[in-house]
Amino acid sequence: MTVGGYPPALHFLSDLGIEAHVGPGPVATARIRVTPHMTGRDGGVRAGVLATLVDVVGGAVAARVLRPDWMATADLTLEVVRPATGPFVEARATVVRRGRTTLVTEAGVFNVLDEGSEVTIGAEDHGPVAWATMTFAVLPGQSPTSTLDGHQELPDRWALAGEGLDRPVVEALSISVVDAAEGRISMPVQDYLFNSFGAVQGGVMALLGEVAGAEVLGESAGAEGDFVATDLRVAYLALGRVGPIVSRSRVLAAQDGHPHRSAVVELFDAAAGDRLTTVIDVGAVRVAAAATGAGS
Amino acid sequence: MGGLLTTVDSIGGVLAGLSVQPDWIVTTSMMATIAHLSHRGPLRSHARVLRRGRNAVVTGLDVVDEGNDDLPVAAVTMTSAVLDPGAMSLEFVRPVRSPMPPPVPDPQTPEEFFNIEPGEGLLTRLHLADRLRNPWGILHGGAVATLVDVAACRAVAAVRDGADGDPRGGEPAVGLAAGDTVIHYLRPARVGPVEARCQVLGGRDGCTLVRVAVHDVGAADRLVDLASVAVLDV
Structure with a gap:
C-alpha cells in the first residue's frame, strides 16, 4: 500500500520492499528482506540502503508525532558496526526530542529473522548492526511543496510491494562513475527516486555519497584494495530536483595509519545552477577487514 | 577531540551568529569527521556558511595543521538554531578579530578544565x-x-x-x-x-x-x- 499515493508502485522504496509499523506511541519499525542486489563488498546491506531504511522509519514516526504538520530530513547519521546480512534488516526508531522547528529521532538497526527475533551468532554478534540519528525540519501541514495531505489518517502498518531490485542498486539508480580518482559520480533525476516533495529521496542522496566516497578512497589507497563505507554523516542543504546530481569528493586522509579512511563528498544539482544540495562525510574500512565483522 | 570540537563550536558558532544578526544562534548538532589524531599545530579552521535559513544555519568547517603542511585534521558540519537574543549584548566590530592568546605554560588537563x-x-x-x-x-x-x-x-x-x-x-x-x-x-x-x-x-x-x-x-x-x-x- 502507499500513503496518499506515495510512493508509486514503480519506485525505489517500493522495490526495496519496505514494511513498516508505527506506534503505539512515538516509535516505529521498518524492515527489508536482504537481497544480493542491495549488498556491498563486505556482504552486508550497503550503508546507503540502510540510510534509506532509517530515513523512512524516522520519517514514519516523525509524521505520526507531527501530524498535521509535515517534515523534511535536515541531517542523517549512520554508523555501521558490523555487516547487515539479514535475512531481514529491521530499523527501530524513537523520538528523542520534539521542538517547535525540529524533531530528532534515533534508530537502531538489527539483523532479524522472518518472525522478528534478532539474529545472534556467538557472543560477539549481538546488538545492533548500525545506529542512526535524524533531524527533521518541521514544515507547516499545508506545505505547498508536498504532495501529501497532513490531515489524512496515517496507517499503523504498511508495506511497499514493488517488483524488487532486478539488478544491483547502483545500476538500478543509473549511477555512473565519471572519475573515480576525483570521486566524481553522476545520477539522473527521475520519478523513481522522488520523495514526497518531488525531489530526490534523502536516502538516495546518502547512497550517492557512499558510492562517491568509496570510489575516491579506493583510488587513493591504490594497492591497498577496495573500501566499504561504514559511516555516513549527511547534511541536507537543498532539494535535488533537476539533475543530474553530480559529486565532488576529497580524501581527508588516513587516521595516522589506522585502517579507517574518510572522505567528504559534496552533491550538486548540475542543471539547477550547480547548486550545492548535500554534504556527506563518509567513513570507510578496507573490504578485507570489513568482511570479518569482528567485534570490538 | 573534545578540545578540538570546543574550538570548532566557538568558531562555527560565531560565524553562524554573525550571519543572522541581529538574531543569534545556539548549536543544535555537530557532525565531526576526524582525519588525524596527532597534531603539531597551530591548527587553522576555515568556516563557511553552507545554508542560511529562517530557523537554522548550517556551517561547514575544515581544520588543518599549519605546522604539518596543512594536513587535514577534521571536517565538521554544524547546525545552529536561530534565536532572538533578547537582552544579550551582541555588538561586533567588522571584521571581527580575536587574536590567538599565548600558550599557557602549565595547562590543565581537559578533565580538570571542564570539571570532569x-x-x-x-x-x-x-x-x-x-x-x-x-x-x-x-x-x-x-x-x-x-x-x-x-x-x-x-x-x-x-x-x-x-x-x-x-x-x-x-x-x-x-x-x-x-x-x-x-x-x-x-x-x-x-x-x-x-x-x-x-x-x-x-x-x-x-x-x-x-x-x-x-x-x-x-x-x-x-x-x-x-x-x-x-x-x-x-
Missing part, C-alpha cells in the same frame, strides 16, 4: 561551573564534546577490562582516542551535575562505536544531549 570527575566505567560526570556556561547561560557545546569524548573512551576501556560484564572483556589493553563524533544538542543543560551514560554498541577493525546519552541530573534527570563517538585503538 575522575573515574572509570560507563558513567562519567561533569560539574557545571559558571565558567563552563556559554552566553546563553547553558553548558557550552565544547564542554559537552569533551565530556562525551572522555566518557566514550572510559566506557570502551571498561568493556575491554571486563568491568561491566561484557563477554569481550580481558582483551589486551591498548591506547584509546575519540575519533568521529556526532552530537545532538537537544536541550540546554542549566543545573548539573551532568552525566554521560554510555552504551558500547560494537565495532570492527580497531574502531568501537559508543552511544552517549547526556542527562542534566539536577533538572529532573532530563536528556540534554545525544551523541555517538567512534573510539579508535591507537
Whole structure:
C-alpha cells in the first residue's frame, strides 16, 4: 500500500520492499528482506540502503508525532558496526526530542529473522548492526511543496510491494562513475527516486555519497584494495530536483595509519545552477577487514 | 577531540551568529569527521556558511595543521538554531578579530578544565561551573564534546577490562582516542551535575562505536544531549 499515493508502485522504496509499523506511541519499525542486489563488498546491506531504511522509519514516526504538520530530513547519521546480512534488516526508531522547528529521532538497526527475533551468532554478534540519528525540519501541514495531505489518517502498518531490485542498486539508480580518482559520480533525476516533495529521496542522496566516497578512497589507497563505507554523516542543504546530481569528493586522509579512511563528498544539482544540495562525510574500512565483522 | 570540537563550536558558532544578526544562534548538532589524531599545530579552521535559513544555519568547517603542511585534521558540519537574543549584548566590530592568546605554560588537563570527575566505567560526570556556561547561560557545546569524548573512551576501556560484564572483556589493553563524533544538542543543560551514560554498541577493525546519552541530573534527570563517538585503538 502507499500513503496518499506515495510512493508509486514503480519506485525505489517500493522495490526495496519496505514494511513498516508505527506506534503505539512515538516509535516505529521498518524492515527489508536482504537481497544480493542491495549488498556491498563486505556482504552486508550497503550503508546507503540502510540510510534509506532509517530515513523512512524516522520519517514514519516523525509524521505520526507531527501530524498535521509535515517534515523534511535536515541531517542523517549512520554508523555501521558490523555487516547487515539479514535475512531481514529491521530499523527501530524513537523520538528523542520534539521542538517547535525540529524533531530528532534515533534508530537502531538489527539483523532479524522472518518472525522478528534478532539474529545472534556467538557472543560477539549481538546488538545492533548500525545506529542512526535524524533531524527533521518541521514544515507547516499545508506545505505547498508536498504532495501529501497532513490531515489524512496515517496507517499503523504498511508495506511497499514493488517488483524488487532486478539488478544491483547502483545500476538500478543509473549511477555512473565519471572519475573515480576525483570521486566524481553522476545520477539522473527521475520519478523513481522522488520523495514526497518531488525531489530526490534523502536516502538516495546518502547512497550517492557512499558510492562517491568509496570510489575516491579506493583510488587513493591504490594497492591497498577496495573500501566499504561504514559511516555516513549527511547534511541536507537543498532539494535535488533537476539533475543530474553530480559529486565532488576529497580524501581527508588516513587516521595516522589506522585502517579507517574518510572522505567528504559534496552533491550538486548540475542543471539547477550547480547548486550545492548535500554534504556527506563518509567513513570507510578496507573490504578485507570489513568482511570479518569482528567485534570490538 | 573534545578540545578540538570546543574550538570548532566557538568558531562555527560565531560565524553562524554573525550571519543572522541581529538574531543569534545556539548549536543544535555537530557532525565531526576526524582525519588525524596527532597534531603539531597551530591548527587553522576555515568556516563557511553552507545554508542560511529562517530557523537554522548550517556551517561547514575544515581544520588543518599549519605546522604539518596543512594536513587535514577534521571536517565538521554544524547546525545552529536561530534565536532572538533578547537582552544579550551582541555588538561586533567588522571584521571581527580575536587574536590567538599565548600558550599557557602549565595547562590543565581537559578533565580538570571542564570539571570532569575522575573515574572509570560507563558513567562519567561533569560539574557545571559558571565558567563552563556559554552566553546563553547553558553548558557550552565544547564542554559537552569533551565530556562525551572522555566518557566514550572510559566506557570502551571498561568493556575491554571486563568491568561491566561484557563477554569481550580481558582483551589486551591498548591506547584509546575519540575519533568521529556526532552530537545532538537537544536541550540546554542549566543545573548539573551532568552525566554521560554510555552504551558500547560494537565495532570492527580497531574502531568501537559508543552511544552517549547526556542527562542534566539536577533538572529532573532530563536528556540534554545525544551523541555517538567512534573510539579508535591507537
